[in-house]
Amino acid sequence: MEDLLELNYGYLFEEELINEIKALGAIKHVEAGDRLIDFGDHIKFMPLLLKGAIKISRQDDNGDEILLYFIEKGDTCAMTMTCCLGQKKSEIRATAETEVELIMIPVEKMNEWVVTYKTWRNFVFESYNSRLTEMLEAIDSLAFLNMPERVEKYLRDKVMIVKDTELNVTHQEIAYDLNSSRVVISRILKKLEKEGKIELLRNKIKVLDF
């Protein structure tokens, strides 16, 4: 398992830091679909993703949900860092999109290493930056795209994340992620199929064109 650490972070961190991570971090294995963090959770560890992808989503008071972004191997979740540092409750939900391996770092260390290791400091700032950028992208989608465009973007993003043009997803799930309704999504998907861009199957969408 520790080879994954070397593989994904070895080029980023000096050996000394890698060793510290090995010594203090707890490896965790999560199945696809499992929930890692939920709204209101208190967070005491910062996760480094070794394998797989995690979906980060947000919910309002009525239980309506919206997908924010995905994080992949080599990433960490800035929203988690936020919670760690501020001792606040989680504002987001993290769900394993695929099978996931991660290593959990105690909060205190995260803070300490910012001073001790330049590479760690850069990594932390880079993570914040990536997350801000992805939040901006989410805002762009919501503000400037119409539903059909959002669905297309959703499918594209998902193909990237799972690295497969066959997506195991139902229309209802897409509706949840985009905070829309199943009927609306079905209607749009059917149109995309007629345009030859996708192929619709039960519990599955084959992305052909884009």
Add this chain to the structure above:
Amino acid sequence: MEDLLELNYGYLFEEELINEIKALGAIKHVEAGDRLIDFGDHIKFMPLLLKGAIKISRQDDNGDEILLYFIEKGDTCAMTMTCCLGQKKSEIRATAETEVELIMIPVEKMNEWVVTYKTWRNFVFESYNSRLTEMLEAIDSLAFLNMPERVEKYLRDKVMIVKDTELNVTHQEIAYDLNSSRVVISRILKKLEKEGKIELLRNKIKVLDF
């Protein structure tokens, strides 16, 4: 002018750091409506806000705009830090919402101080956290609120920022900020007026109720 620095940041930073800021920072005065940063700008300074409020907005390829959030005195702009560190171009536009005083810190120092001063480090992380939180709020508004609700929230936020229930704003300006159209906004505002929540004047809206 330097009293403003003491006033807004004195309780945050140790004297030594305040002195460094005084020595290295350049004071800048900006009139309401002036543009501080535009899309694609390269950023070499990190601004600390001493007085007033700045509006941060985003634009898509068609020139459509959307308000992201405001920053106030005692804040800095995390998106700017992002740009500084990553040597990237600005993804956002910053416009003075009121008369503004700020102090510009050279990028290199910003990085250096993270190691040297614990209080600075905390400040930087806190800023990232605030910004992420405000981005989340922006996403919530876009994803979960309808237009009338967004308009109400807009008016509420604006009252907070300018600290006055009389807002000098036209319907068209609101339409730009919410990426909607003037007619739609006028319609909603008229309804709010009939409900006794606001009073409409030329170039001005008096917020009564909420």
Add this chain to the structure above:
DNA sequence: GGCCTAATGTAACAAATGTTACGCAAAGAA
């Protein structure tokens, strides 16, 4: 006063999105 421009009011219509309702088919359970 008369003229001009920007801001606002409003109706009528169009497009996008959401809702309700119901039928059908696939997959798994009994």
Add this chain to the structure above:
DNA sequence: TTCTTTGCGTAACATTTGTTACATTAGGCC
């Protein structure tokens, strides 16, 4: 096999939001 659940297709309709078009009004300027 039959029964049941779940996912999907589709029509009809409702609501929200956007568009076009035009009238009115306030304020600045001559």
